[in-house]
Amino acid sequence: MYRAHIFVQGIVQGVGFRPTVYRLANDFELKGYVRNLGNIVEIVVEGEKETIRRFISDLKSKRPPISKISNIEVGWDEINHFSFTSFEIRGSSSKFKGTSVIPADVATCEACLSDMNNPKDRRYLYPFTACTDCGPRFTVIEKIPYDRERTSMRDFPLCEECQKEYENPADRRYHAEATCCPICGPKLSLYDDEPIHVDDPLKEASKILDEGYIVAIKGIGGTHLACDATNEETVKRLRDRLGRPYQPFACMSPDIETIKSFAIVSAEEEKVLMSRRRPIVILKKSDGYDLAPSVAPGLHNIGIMLPYSGIHHMLFKYARRPAYVMTSANKPGEPMIIKNKEILRKLKGVADYFLIHNRRIVNRCDDSVVRFRGNEMAFIRRSRGYTPEPYDLSSLSSDSNIVALGPEIDVTFAVLNHGECYLSQYIGNTTKYETTRFLEDALKYLMRITGTEEVDAVACDLHPRFFTTRLAEELSREYSAPLFKVQHHHAHATALAVDYGVDELVCIAADGVGYGDDGTAWGGEILYCFDDQYKRLGSLAPQKMPGGDLCTIYPARMLFSILGGYYALDYLEELFKEEYGEYFPHGEKEIELVRRQLERDINVGITTSTGRILDSVATALHICSRRTYEGECAMKLESAAYKSSNSLDIPYRIDKYKGRYVLDTTDLLLKVMELKNAGERIVDIAAAAQRSLSMGLAEMAVRAAEDVGTDIIGGSGGVFYNEAISLTIKDYVEEMGYRFIQHKSSCAGDGSVSLGQAVIASRRL
Template structure:
């Protein structure tokens, strides 16, 4: 007889792992125990050697479906302790390593069947859950992951549920979020004046109110949605007016794949992702039979769709015949999604007509994740609910120190690195908004708590001196006596991409709206070489003046004017004449603003310098009269992509390159000049939109290929928000692969700013090796 201790680390808490261990050990006639130790599962086995070996095989190959094992450590025990049976012991909180808490997961098939079975005691129960599904991250307060350390502790189990909870052979054994209608949270329906309607059937009444054209705030698992019909133009425009959200597309929730196919096109991979346990929003192409109100996703060829992921959502559609509902985060633009009942009832006055809330507390708010398939390849736009806080395994690449990285300023996440695991937070948002800045700090405390992190050796942040995240990083570096490391924005982008593909050296095409450059200018169309630790800028788009600074992002016509003014083919008078004849309406102050703009350019007063791809795409969009004012991030470029969909690709814009400060730059003035010429020639708008995007893509790709050849590097990667664009991604991929290089894309991280904190953390830790 032998005795063995096993320590299992990974997603092994809250997923039915201990009852699984109990069943396997019992079947193999092994004795001993299993218990949680804060962040690992400890197993002690006593029995025949062959049975212990079989147990270890089953542990890896028959584990619960939503568990994930990162490491298994075994130790032969030589003590004389004897065990009479195999038991599940109470958890202990005495381990200090890295912990892995599972994310919130969509309702499983078994729980879904129960809420639809009139003979089941959980029939129509909107909070049904078991070890295979339900909230985890959003309800946890501390480790080890037991019910008394979650907000479900507010709901003592009834006798029937307690029996299930304590039965190792039941799928609800230590399912911390489990409950039933007798002992679980309760729904309440309120009107706009905060009056409790005392509804006996809150879900039925909610659906009735929605179908009558009302806007409701509905509290879910990790936050709150604003919900309304998708087929009524008046209702959608009313929501837009109340939110002050002029044109940003709304995501929708549809009951199933079959219904979603009535208004979208869905590939096989997209179907799998829509139905996955993570249930992200998937950006899909609208079908030719698309019939929603135009204002749901205006002037775009795509729409974000998700399937119901909670029992509550499924029941909404069980009671409704609607093909979908708008489900957009309930927040004031730029601020965090609301999670407390006080916030929902108090701060959404004038926005929602009614509120469906419940009395379960949300500890960690967590927005919906968003993904898109480009050329049949998955791309994360937002990695949050369903994925957070599952860590990235850095596989020993960085120094084994505690690191906190705070990200940039927009679309912020933060990252904690501990024991070579990188925990990237849920979506935080725009930290120049005070409430979001407070949310960031609160979320850091919560993540430190559940990862058992008490201090940091390194604090990493962006190089921009004015970012609130930079200021916070300096404060935290003093608080923890930690070294402060500032990481260039696009270098961080590239390193997150390299980590995704497990490589250490590459040429990076970093293409986005803006990132603070190491020369103090605004970068955004860069060709970099990186070996993780450092980077070298080898090429870029032509730097252009930004008259009025950030006003150029809000009103892209200002950027168009500046780029055309830089073009040798146009005189100043020709540019002014063109602007006054064709684009004067895009200037809020008309002719007078045009004159002032050129005085700015000549005096260099409040004039920035940028090599941003985003500003070039915005300028093309404005030149084609597609978008003259940005109301949300990336609007002009997104609408430019949609405008190019009908194109056949019949026109090519010649590329011109120059040398500037020892690097090659793509002449974007020449691209805009050709766009204007094609407009004057009467070429179809879609063809010009297509040609402009291809020109930018191929220009950057050529610089990258030449740089890779010179450096002797075989990998060329693409990162930055521009690469959510399918045409640009495909053009870049084709050019690079035809040139004989391997093209690298993001796999499990965001091309946009959502993964900058991950890159910062890796660079900061790597530099200290």
């Protein structure tokens, strides 16, 4: 006879793991107990050794669907007699051990939906229905172990019937910490200026939405602003109130068939839409697209998600519209609003009505956003449904604890704890004060629930003026830990390498901006990355940025500068006054100022950014003249190019500059202007410019890979969300006999920079 002491690490709390252990142990007639031990599950069983081994095997294969086992440690003791007479589920211990973590929030399961739609069920129409297979997790937990009294559900003591389910190991609501019912659970309320007393706030909210009003809806991890997505007048009113003139709005529809009435849905996209994670999926608009034009103005695609909470499902039960706008109720880059008083105060004048509930949101968590490039999925934002599930970095063979703070704008941070790397939910723009507070609070929280009490190293961006850099310096002093400053695109490439478990690659890093180790703004780079090092083997041609960051908002400045590398400035000034004058906020005077800046080299930065080139092409073709949201000009350029049915060709030129390959982007813009003046269709020039830029980057990468002797080439950075650019580069690289890799579990954009920083810091440490 043997006693086995088993420690299970992974996503094993709040997912029905203990009742599964209980049932399996009884099936094998084993004696002992199971309990949460800090943040892992501890199992003690007594019986024959072979029986216990079969029990462990079944535990791996028959685990609950939401759970994930990353490690099982087993200690064996030979015994003469049993110490237990049965198998039981014991209460949690506060003793800390291991590195398990709370699972992400998941969509309402089919069983709970059935309860909500069954008139005979006591949870009929109750929007907070949940069980061990679904519902909120990360957004409600305050601390570990994950038990109801350590979540915001502790505000709602269970009624007698719910308590019976909660204590019954055979019930799917056994220790489902978010379980409740209309008697004991959270309640919804509807407001305008004052509370509106109605029998069913959800039914009334649906009616209000269908009548053309804007409703703020408090959900699982934050607040949405919702309106009828078919009502152009209402959508425009929402834009005016939010101050988002063109930024695309995400929408929600009740089912896949409805989505297919206005968008093209592939089999892979449908699978992700219907998954328990329920992200927003960027889909191409169909010929039958009949939502309001202002939902996604100037774009060929639209962000759609299916209902993931009971509130959403019940809302659409009453709805008469095919889709509602469901956009985050906050200013771009700022944290989601989660407190009822703040919702009513901050959104007054934006929303007409407010549908709120009395369950506290412990952790904000924005919707995740994904997009497909061909058949490959790419994360644009990795948050709800995925956070805080860790990346397994145990192959680094490091027991170090590392905190990585990310970049500046689309920030997430990372906590590396003994081989598991936890990325935070989407944080946002840390140039905003509220976002910096959110970052600091979220970091303290994630360190607490992962048991990260000591920090061995801190990592951040190379840029000296980022808030995240300053915070990293403070943490380095606080923990007496070394600080590693990591070049932005090196971190991009390393995060990509993590996705595939590779140690070296040539990476095309293409985005808007990243601080280079020469103090200039990089963004179109060919990097050879190996171990914790990199070499810059290629780039786009350096271009001047008159007015610095003003070029990112008003790309006509950038276009003037690029063309100024060829045309006489007298001619260029007259051309711009005639054709592009309205693109400068201060008209002709500003054009004259830009000329003087270039002549005297005053307030002129240097950039190799791919984003600035795409912006300039969009401006040259009169597709987009001002950036009102991140990536706007490049996104509208892609949408224009999508309509092309011609294969115009723009030859590209690669030179050598300071020992690296350089793609001549002045030549590219000159040819764009020539084709425009020759009367070629704008959409065809747009497609040709994207293709030329892509081929140039791909050829430089292939040359670099041949030089260093690697067969792996990767693509990272926000430009790789562009499907046409991504696939053009992929096809070229693979035709040349190299393996091409793109992000699959991490973000191509800045959302995974912190992951790369953590890995590089671990290697340097």
